[in-house]
Amino acid sequence: MTYIEKPSISNVVKFDDPDVTQVKKLKVMLNTGTDIYQGACKKRGSTLKDEYRKVAGVCYMDPKDMARLGVGNWESILVKSDWGEVVCYAAHSRDAPHEGMIFIPKGPWANVVVSPETYCCSDPTYKGIKATVEKSDKEVLLMADLMRDVYKKYVKEGEETEELPSLGESPVYKKIRSQ
Amino acid sequence: MAYEEPVKDYDKIVENCTCAFCGSNCDDLDILVKDNHVAGVRHACRLGASKIMEDEDQRLLVPMVRDENGELVEVDWDTALDKAAELIAGSIRPVFYGWSETSIEAMKPGLELTELVGAVIDNQATICHGPTVQAVQNVGYPLMTLGEVKNRADMLVYTGSNPMNAHPRHLSRYTTYPKGFFRRRGRFDRTLVTWDPKFSDTAKLSDIWVPFEENGDYGFCNAIRAVLKGKELKQDVISGIPKEDIYELTEKMKNTKFGALFFGLGLTHTLSKQRNIDIAIQLVQDLNKYTKWVLLPMRGHFNVNGFNIFMSYEMGFPYGVDFSRGYPRYMIGETTTIDLLNRRECDVFMVIAADPGAHFPGGALAHLANIPVIQIDIHWGPSTEMADVVLPGTFIGVETAGTSYRMDSVPLYMKKAIDPPETCREDEWIVNELLQRVKNIKEASK
Numbered sequence: 001m002t003y004i005e006k007p008s009i010s011n012v013v014k015f016d017d018p019d020v021t022q023v024k025k026l027k028v029m030l031n032t033g034t035d036i037y038q039g040a041c042k043k044r045g046s047t048l049k050d051e052y053r054k055v056a057g058v059c060y061m062d063p064k065d066m067a068r069l070g071v072g073n074w075e076s077i078l079v080k081s082d083w084g085e086v087v088c089y090a091a092h093s094r095d096a097p098h099e100g101m102i103f104i105p106k107g108p109w110a111n112v113v114v115s116p117e118t119y120c121c122s123d124p125t126y127k128g129i130k131a132t133v134e135k136s137d138k139e140v141l142l143m144a145d146l147m148r149d150v151y152k153k154y155v156k157e158g159e160e161t162e163e164l165p166s167l168g169e170s171p172v173y174k175k176i177r178s179q
Numbered sequence: 180m181a182y183e184e185p186v187k188d189y190d191k192i193v194e195n196c197t198c199a200f201c202g203s204n205c206d207d208l209d210i211l212v213k214d215n216h217v218a219g220v221r222h223a224c225r226l227g228a229s230k231i232m233e234d235e236d237q238r239l240l241v242p243m244v245r246d247e248n249g250e251l252v253e254v255d256w257d258t259a260l261d262k263a264a265e266l267i268a269g270s271i272r273p274v275f276y277g278w279s280e281t282s283i284e285a286m287k288p289g290l291e292l293t294e295l296v297g298a299v300i301d302n303q304a305t306i307c308h309g310p311t312v313q314a315v316q317n318v319g320y321p322l323m324t325l326g327e328v329k330n331r332a333d334m335l336v337y338t339g340s341n342p343m344n345a346h347p348r349h350l351s352r353y354t355t356y357p358k359g360f361f362r363r364r365g366r367f368d369r370t371l372v373t374w375d376p377k378f379s380d381t382a383k384l385s386d387i388w389v390p391f392e393e394n395g396d397y398g399f400c401n402a403i404r405a406v407l408k409g410k411e412l413k414q415d416v417i418s419g420i421p422k423e424d425i426y427e428l429t430e431k432m433k434n435t436k437f438g439a440l441f442f443g444l445g446l447t448h449t450l451s452k453q454r455n456i457d458i459a460i461q462l463v464q465d466l467n468k469y470t471k472w473v474l475l476p477m478r479g480h481f482n483v484n485g486f487n488i489f490m491s492y493e494m495g496f497p498y499g500v501d502f503s504r505g506y507p508r509y510m511i512g513e514t515t516t517i518d519l520l521n522r523r524e525c526d527v528f529m530v531i532a533a534d535p536g537a538h539f540p541g542g543a544l545a546h547l548a549n550i551p552v553i554q555i556d557i558h559w560g561p562s563t564e565m566a567d568v569v570l571p572g573t574f575i576g577v578e579t580a581g582t583s584y585r586m587d588s589v590p591l592y593m594k595k596a597i598d599p600p601e602t603c604r605e606d607e608w609i610v611n612e613l614l615q616r617v618k619n620i621k622e623a624s625k
Contacts, residue, residue, distance in 0.1 A: 111540050125448065151548040153547075
């Protein structure tokens with residue numbers, strides 16, 4: 001069978017690959033889903049911590065696509081779709097090659113760019129979304145900051161979320177803090 | 180990973196606990212307890228162990244209510260429950276979402292509360308295997324138990340799922356690796372096939388990997404059905420797979436003794452949604468003309484199937500049940516959570532044992548920013564950042580006993596290993612208290 005041959009995985013992003021031409025913006029197909037690192041971190045409950053940002057706020061890309069954009073592992077990229085845009089880390093995928101496809105594990109970062117459209121089927125479209133990727137110089141936000149920045153539930157009118165201090169990596173218990 | 184010393188410092192071992200993570204519900208865990216804390220856990224996978232050895236920094240320990248500055252303030256149980264009951268009793272279109280990570284025992288008062296206030300009750304199936312449930316209603320359910328697969332199956336197909344990441348012990352405990360009664364040599368007697376566009380961690384272990392193209396699942400299943408019915412394929416390449424390979428794979432599938440197809444969210448989250456599952460189920464039906472084939476959805480949470488079974492048994496509908504007219508209604512696309520949020524319809528949202536903040540698309544979550552949210556959970560998570568009332572529950576399967584249903588609909592009683600923190604309450608108690616308080620408010624206003 002032709003499909004029995006499995007690809008060899010190149011783990012390194014080769015910026016000087018002769019097949020690769022540099023581009024500013026890359027058109028990709030976005031998939032989301034679970035991933036063992038995201039699952040373990042989320043269900044342990046460590047969602048406020050930097051660890052969660054490293055496992056869920058990450059976009060797994062084909063090393064060739066990363067070379068095209070000129071981003072290395074753990075550099076920031078901006079993912080844009082019709083439904084929003086989010087800054088996340090780039091990292092080479094261990095399932096490569098899959099050029100033209102990116103994978104963001106499910107979580108607050110992926111939610112911003114996936115489609116809420118259910119087509120009357122109760123289930124939003126989490127996979128197969130058209131998106132673009134470009135290099136970014138912004139820092140990836142921590143979970144609490146991201147939720148504040150995107151949904152602005154408790155942000156007062158006139159306040160800019162980018163100027164507010166970070167909500168930090170641990171739960172804020174008001175009374176315990178004041179004691 | 181670095182070598183870690185085994186845990187030797189513990190008071191007692193609680194044997195045969197059930198894992199409260201994924202739908203595999205492994206019921207052979209040994210939890211090592213020291214000073215009423217979990218010191219270690221044996222036999223669990225990476226996911227199960229991480230959940231049981233929870234992050235205690237982020238544990239919700241006290242009830243909290245938002246103050247006028249939008250900050251959560253710790254309050255006593257009475258204040259928090261009264262506030263939550265007031266919100267529920269005063270709402271017009273409340274949605275009670277979650278339930279998949281709690282026990283059947285807590286769902287019972289939850290259903291009573293839903294009926295009392297005319298709410299919509301829904302669970303995580305609405306964003307994961309909802310289309311599966313619809314497809315099962317369309318075309319049937321050639322189901323088995325996982326024990327049958329372990330003892331008999333000689334061909335296993337995983338499609339649209341990656342059990343090595345999401346259900347890590349599924350292969351080793353139920354399907355591929357264990358030695359079964361008719362499969363004495365375990366892995367050597369079985370063929371593992373993965374149909375997935377991605378070279379996933381499961382595909383890396385498989386004997387055959389079929390990388391059909393994105394959104395190509397429907398076409399691929401249809402091609403196999405056509406070959407099974409003796410038709411000739413007219414295209415050379417279908418969904419990215421050469422037709423010779425499809426003939427060869429179909430022949431292999433026909434010549435197995437017992438085949439099992441497992442499918443996950445890869446099928447339900449793409450554009451064809453429930454039609455993907457329809458065709459997968461019909462494919463299994465067609466294969467049964469030649470040999471024995473069964474199929475099973477890879478359910479995510481440990482009790483997501485339990486809620487569907489519970490609701491079907493009590494109300495006749497599996498999920499997304501609306502009581503606003505006083506009787507149960509079920510209308511996909513109308514009474515399901517994401518659609519209600521997309522249409523900006525609901526006015527109070529109660530989330531119990533779930534995390535919409537982490538799993539709902541932004542377009543739906545944006546509505547939660549406009550309405551009061553009540554959260555019953557054990558950890559400070561993305562939903563807590565949007566919650567107005569926070570009620571700390573207990574951890575089913577570790578701190579509280581309860582019943583859950585495995586992905587193949589086998590009910591399991593989950594033991595408790597340690598006592599819950601003093602200030603937390605069981606989900607069942609919280610929902611019961613809410614029910615009583617809402618009843619009191621309704622009676623007082625008559």
